[in-house]
Amino acid sequence: MSLLTRAEQALSTHFEAATGSGAPPLLQAAMRHAVFSGGARIRPQLCIAVATACGDDAPELSNAAAVALELMHCASLVHDDMPAFDNAPLRRGRPTVHKAYGEPLALLAGDGLIVMAYRVMLLSGQRQPQRLIALLDNLTQGVGLPDGIVAGQAWECETTADLGQYQRAKTGALFVSATCAGALSSGHAPEPWAPLGAFLGEAYQVADDIRDVIGDVASLGKPAGQDALHARPSATQVLGLDGAIQHFENLIRQAGDSVPPCASRDMLRQLVQHESERLVPKAVCEGSRQRRVQQAQALPPVLL
Amino acid sequence: MSLLTRAEQALSTHFEAATGSGAPPLLQAAMRHAVFSGGARIRPQLCIAVATACGDDAPELSNAAAVALELMHCASLVHDDMPAFDNAPLRRGRPTVHKAYGEPLALLAGDGLIVMAYRVMLLSGQRQPQRLIALLDNLTQGVGLPDGIVAGQAWECETTADLGQYQRAKTGALFVSATCAGALSSGHAPEPWAPLGAFLGEAYQVADDIRDVIGDVASLGKPAGQDALHARPSATQVLGLDGAIQHFENLIRQAGDSVPPCASRDMLRQLVQHESERLVPKAVCEGSRQRRVQQAQALPPVLL
Numbered sequence: 146m147s148l149l150t151r152a153e154q155a156l157s158t159h160f161e162a163a164t165g166s167g168a169p170p171l172l173q174a175a176m177r178h179a180v181f182s183g184g185a186r187i188r189p190q191l192c193i194a195v196a197t198a199c200g201d202d203a204p205e206l207s208n209a210a211a212v213a214l215e216l217m218h219c220a221s222l223v224h225d226d227m228p229a230f231d232n233a234p235l236r237r238g239r240p241t242v243h244k245a246y247g248e249p250l251a252l253l254a255g256d257g258l259i260v261m262a263y264r265v266m267l268l269s270g271q272r273q274p275q276r277l278i279a280l281l282d283n284l285t286q287g288v289g290l291p292d293g294i295v296a297g298q299a300w301e302c303e304t305t306a307d308l309g310q311y312q313r314a315k316t317g318a319l320f321v322s323a324t325c326a327g328a329l330s331s332g333h334a335p336e337p338w339a340p341l342g343a344f345l346g347e348a349y350q351v352a353d354d355i356r357d358v359i360g361d362v363a364s365l366g367k368p369a370g371q372d373a374l375h376a377r378p379s380a381t382q383v384l385g386l387d388g389a390i391q392h393f394e395n396l397i398r399q400a401g402d403s404v405p406p407c408a409s410r411d412m413l414r415q416l417v418q419h420e421s422e423r424l425v426p427k428a429v430c431e432g433s434r435q436r437r438v439q440q441a442q443a444l445p446p447v448l449l
Numbered sequence: 450m451s452l453l454t455r456a457e458q459a460l461s462t463h464f465e466a467a468t469g470s471g472a473p474p475l476l477q478a479a480m481r482h483a484v485f486s487g488g489a490r491i492r493p494q495l496c497i498a499v500a501t502a503c504g505d506d507a508p509e510l511s512n513a514a515a516v517a518l519e520l521m522h523c524a525s526l527v528h529d530d531m532p533a534f535d536n537a538p539l540r541r542g543r544p545t546v547h548k549a550y551g552e553p554l555a556l557l558a559g560d561g562l563i564v565m566a567y568r569v570m571l572l573s574g575q576r577q578p579q580r581l582i583a584l585l586d587n588l589t590q591g592v593g594l595p596d597g598i599v600a601g602q603a604w605e606c607e608t609t610a611d612l613g614q615y616q617r618a619k620t621g622a623l624f625v626s627a628t629c630a631g632a633l634s635s636g637h638a639p640e641p642w643a644p645l646g647a648f649l650g651e652a653y654q655v656a657d658d659i660r661d662v663i664g665d666v667a668s669l670g671k672p673a674g675q676d677a678l679h680a681r682p683s684a685t686q687v688l689g690l691d692g693a694i695q696h697f698e699n700l701i702r703q704a705g706d707s708v709p710p711c712a713s714r715d716m717l718r719q720l721v722q723h724e725s726e727r728l729v730p731k732a733v734c735e736g737s738r739q740r741r742v743q744q745a746q747a748l749p750p751v752l753l
Contacts, residue, residue: 264589
């Protein structure tokens, strides 16, 4: 079974179980809209891939951890799309939750998904209390204060913010949680897996900045030009477009290199490469590389 | 030390520890504004009181559980006050979080407080893994789907809702969590303590409905008449004002009667009585009782 198929199946199963029976129907529908809308599921795939590399001796736990990460990610998207932030009408080409269900239910759907992430873990991990607690702690660090994605989003509300700290928290934190969750759910130490999450997370954020400049609604599934519109710190703004693309390529290389020696090393490096191509197509990187070479050749030799 | 003092001290200590260092300053300030603004702390007091009744052999755990409950309560207030719901400018006589810090930070402060509630538990409970997991589960049930306070709030978005189910979820769920958390943190079974939380929680919600009709901004710290304004189901609407007051008095009596036999029974019944007076002053109940007697006497004998 592919990583994506396993992640999707786990999401369906755990979402049903954690919803239980008797919850308000519109809230359930809004939460379902937020979760089942064609996401790439990269965080759960990453979690399951690392779990596989670590032996995956408790797949019910790695599946639950993968689902919890994706629910947190979806919660953050629902709240980020709301008028208080991006005021985005579209996400992955479909109406955002507040457009489809109204702001009150979007607010509650986000809250409900955060709590559901914990519920999924608690429903699945009781037979492995130590691993469960470590996973809950790891998840909490990826989302909350001081360095999780909620803090990352909040850096946008400050008048000054360090770009690196902002990006590490806004996107990197949950990627680090994802790789570490894979290790923890299989009883392995998380530390060797943190750099893979950190590099890939930063690459994601940089790719998001690049696509915000070069993309269009059709390929992004959401409006471009949002960073400039909302005066958000971005890699393209600091490094220029070609500088940001070069930075992205470096991060992808570092992500691949950081995979610890294990039987699944090739599979993990393939996953990184596949994501790289999905995020910023090779043609874009190649075009940028050619421009950089031309610029370097156009410089007077003394400056080389 | 009084229950209130212990709850306040635990909140201060745990809030600092769970915030950590390096989080965005405005987010921290918004969360602090939400939590330290003169709340009655009834949920943490209830948790600590029940823990005391159950021997309180792990006070670091009962304190953490008490704090987590209050953080969840504060998160729900921040989000409920936002323009998408009540659009309330004041809470306990002070500007609401979105009025003081803007909507983006109010949204994130609520999210951050939900996650912080889990963090507080995880930071304090690692030496008692089984109790910690039971407490996390109990907290999650009080907040999330299908019957927690998020679901309760979402019933307001449905076109039809059962008043009892709505009130049990909107307010009762976290009160049940509070009494059960007191028992669980001391290693006791939670079931005997659930009715106390359920009766008191329903009494709170009915009191809120009553005060929404009779109160004014000065005594409520928030605008009155919100239920009618937002077309929310309410006990006064269904039962009339005097019927709602009678219902409130019955619930308070049932709450007191439900306290299981234990050395702290008198203390717990006193807490219930004290809260009853704080919620709906005796004079209001007495006035209502006299009206009901007069109405009964005014009826033709054949109908008695």
